[in-house]
Amino acid sequence: xxxxxxxxxxxxxxxxxxxxxxxxxxxxxxxxxxxxxxxxxxxxxxxxxxxxxxxxxxxxxxxxxxxxxxxxxxxxxxxxxxxxxxxxxxxxxxxxxxxxxxxxxxxxxxxxxxxxxxxxxxxxxxxxxxxxxxxxxxxxxxxxxxxxxxxxxxxxxxxxxxxxxxxxxxxxxxxxxxxxxxxxxxxxxxxxxxxxxxxxxxxxxxxxxxxxxxxxxxxxxxxxxxxxxxxxxxxxxxxxxxxxxxxxxxxxxxxxxxxxxxxxxxxxxxxxxxxxxxxxxxxxxxxxxxxxxxxxxxxxxxxxxxxxxxxxxxxxxxxxxxxxxxxxxxxxxxxxxxxxxxxxxxxxxxxxxxxxxxxxxxxxxxxxxxxxxxxxxxxxxxxxxxxxxxxxxxxxxxxxxxxxxxxxxxxxxxxxxxxxxxxxxxxxxxxxxxxxxxxxxxxxxxxxxxxxxxxxxxxxxxxxxxxxxxxxxxxxxxxxxxx
Numbered sequence: 001x002x003x004x005x006x007x008x009x010x011x012x013x014x015x016x017x018x019x020x021x022x023x024x025x026x027x028x029x030x031x032x033x034x035x036x037x038x039x040x041x042x043x044x045x046x047x048x049x050x051x052x053x054x055x056x057x058x059x060x061x062x063x064x065x066x067x068x069x070x071x072x073x074x075x076x077x078x079x080x081x082x083x084x085x086x087x088x089x090x091x092x093x094x095x096x097x098x099x100x101x102x103x104x105x106x107x108x109x110x111x112x113x114x115x116x117x118x119x120x121x122x123x124x125x126x127x128x129x130x131x132x133x134x135x136x137x138x139x140x141x142x143x144x145x146x147x148x149x150x151x152x153x154x155x156x157x158x159x160x161x162x163x164x165x166x167x168x169x170x171x172x173x174x175x176x177x178x179x180x181x182x183x184x185x186x187x188x189x190x191x192x193x194x195x196x197x198x199x200x201x202x203x204x205x206x207x208x209x210x211x212x213x214x215x216x217x218x219x220x221x222x223x224x225x226x227x228x229x230x231x232x233x234x235x236x237x238x239x240x241x242x243x244x245x246x247x248x249x250x251x252x253x254x255x256x257x258x259x260x261x262x263x264x265x266x267x268x269x270x271x272x273x274x275x276x277x278x279x280x281x282x283x284x285x286x287x288x289x290x291x292x293x294x295x296x297x298x299x300x301x302x303x304x305x306x307x308x309x310x311x312x313x314x315x316x317x318x319x320x321x322x323x324x325x326x327x328x329x330x331x332x333x334x335x336x337x338x339x340x341x342x343x344x345x346x347x348x349x350x351x352x353x354x355x356x357x358x359x360x361x362x363x364x365x366x367x368x369x370x371x372x373x374x375x376x377x378x379x380x381x382x383x384x385x386x387x388x389x390x391x392x393x394x395x396x397x398x399x400x401x402x403x404x405x406x407x408x409x410x411x412x413x414x415x416x417x418x419x420x421x422x423x424x425x426x427x428x429x430x431x432x433x434x435x436x437x438x439x440x441x442x443x444x445x446x447x448x449x450x451x452x453x454x455x456x457x458x459x460x461x462x463x464x465x466x467x468x469x470x471x472x473x474x475x476x477x478x479x480x481x482x483x
Contacts, residue, residue: 009060012053013230017064022093022158022167022175023100027060030330031104031153035059037333041232042109043297046354047290050235055103055110058228065223066099066213067092069248073209073263076252085206089169094181098188098214099223104153105145107323108304108336112297114140116304120320123305137320143190143215145323150189152326154182191215209253209263218262219417220408221276229279236287242276254421254429264429267420270437277407277414289403289449295360298399298453300337303350307340310347353457363398363452370411370446397456406446413445 007024009017019027026032035055044051074087107113121137154162159182161167165174180199187194193211194200204211216222226244233240247265254264265273287293308319315328319336322328340347353359407414415437419429434441 011057011061011064013061013227013234014064017060019060019063020093020096020167022162023063023096025158025161026097026100026153029153029156029158031149031326032056032059032101034330034333035103035106037335038106038108038110039334040110040228041235041287042112043293043300044236044287044290046296047292048236048287050237051232051287053231053235055106058231059100059103061227061231062102062214062224063096063100065227065244065248067096069213069223069251070095070210072248072251073253084202087207087210089171089173089175090177090181091203091207091210093169093175093177094184095188095210095213098185101150101153101185102146102189102214102224103142104149105142105147107142107145107329107332108334109297109300111142112300113332114142115297116301117320117323119301119305120308123309124320133320137323140323145329146189147186148326149329150185187211188214191217207261209261212263220414221273221418225276225280229276229283232283232287233279236283238282238286240275240279242272242279246272252421252426254419254427256419256429262419262429264419264421267422267430267432267436270415270420270432273415273418274437274441280408281405284403284405289405291362291365291451292359294401294403294451295362295453296354298360298401298455299350299354302455303337303340303344303347303354306346306350307336307344310344312340312343312347358457360399361454363454365449365451367405368448368450369444370406370448372448397454399453399455401451401453403449403451404446405449407442409445411444411446413441 005021005024007019007021007027009019011017033056038055039045039051040053040055040058041048041051070087070092074092077085077087107116117137117140121134124131124134124137162175162177165176167175169175180203183198184200184203187198187200188211191214193208194204198204212218212222214222214224223244226242226247229242230240230244232238246269250266250269251263253261255261304319312319314322314331315325317325317328319332322332337351341351342348404410409417415432418431420432421427421429
């Protein structure tokens with residue numbers, strides 16, 4: 001195939017990325033280009049000026065890493081492997097397309113939009129009761145929306161080209177995608193395994209490890225996280241010692257104790273894998289759950305809710321309705337803040353406060369051990385905070401926010417879900433014992449952070465209930481406006 005049909009992207013994380021013409025055609029669509037207008041880290045940009053990267057470049061990175069990993073796994077397959085177990089060119093393209101398109105469904109300010117829809121659903125339930133609409137909004141996930149947006153993306157001729165062999169593989173042979181391949185892409189994007197009546201049952205039985213590359217629900221290790229950990233650290237000015245290049249080099253398919261094939265890592269790489277999960281924790285601690293970021297995102301949520309309440313519409317639809325129509329959903333990006341600013345007085349007031357840095361005020365916080373609370377609702381109902389809030393005349397302006405900080409598997413050691421292979425027996429997947437890794441590992445892998453905010457202006461309520469919740473003295477920032 002002529003080299004000029006490929007496109008080269010110069011990426012801040014991976015350097016020069018070479019994209020196949022099929023992938024370029026997917027990238028050059030309104031559905032994919034929309035991701036240029038959605039911040040990868042939502043409200044964190046209001047705290048860290050360097051965190052201005054978008055879902056667009058992250059998606060390029062995930063597509064690239066997915067291709068690198070699946071090609072590496074294919075190169076390691078023995079020559080004598082059965083034909084049905086070989087990784088085909090179609091398999092590789094499906095994985096790479098899924099990596100490229102896995103975030104097409106994100107709404108304004110990324111994950112924050114899911115919170116907006118849940119809050120809208122709760123308000124609708126309180127006003128009109130449960131319905132199919134409220135249930136759909138409560139259970140809305142960007143992964144499923146990504147699948148819908150992918151269907152929309154390939155409507156304009158790409159699907160037909162994929163089916164009729166228009167695109168060529170590295171041997172210049174036509175790639176002919178079948179219905180099961182499109183279903184496979186959906187399964188990879190949504191992180192689901194095939195159902196009993198799926199067209200991909202045999203593919204899953206023979207090559208189940210392909211489902212671990214883009215969205216891995218089993219171990220939590222996938223190329224999506226590898227890219228955004230590296231990318232977020234770069235733009236936040238944080239250091240990450242995890243090497244995704246090293247992971248790709250050492251990853252191989254081995255057979256576990258149940259006879260299933262899965263992606264395993266060399267035993268000597270166990271500490272590198274702990275570093276991946278440690279980076280996740282540090283990102284949450286230092287950035288994703290930063291108190292100013294939380295305050296800003298609370299205000300963005302309130303502004304969007306106010307706009308929906310004031311009948312703000314896109315193509316004649318409210319925000320809560322637009323998610324059901326891919327053509328309208330295209331217009332839901334971070335730019336919506338400026339659009340609602342001109343249509344809703346209440347939303348305008350909140351956005352003006354954000355722009356003037358008159359943010360919701362951080363009052364108090366406490367970190368709990370995960371075993372101290374059964375769930376986050378327990379944290380929100382801490383007796384001393386609840387009593388203190390109820391005594392305030394403007395208690396409706398006091399809000400408790402909670403956040404889980406962990407290594408990705410709640411209270412569990414995430415490495416217990418991984419399997420490794422040894423140099424002298426690379427085909428067998430084994431679980432490592434503590435003495436084979438290190439005795440200096442964390443004894444606890446999860447905690448819960450609880451934060452109290454005041455939405456009113458300008459005066460903070462007095463005497464926040466720090467004492468009794470914690471033996472520590474109030475932090476320097478307690479009872480002060482977020483900045």
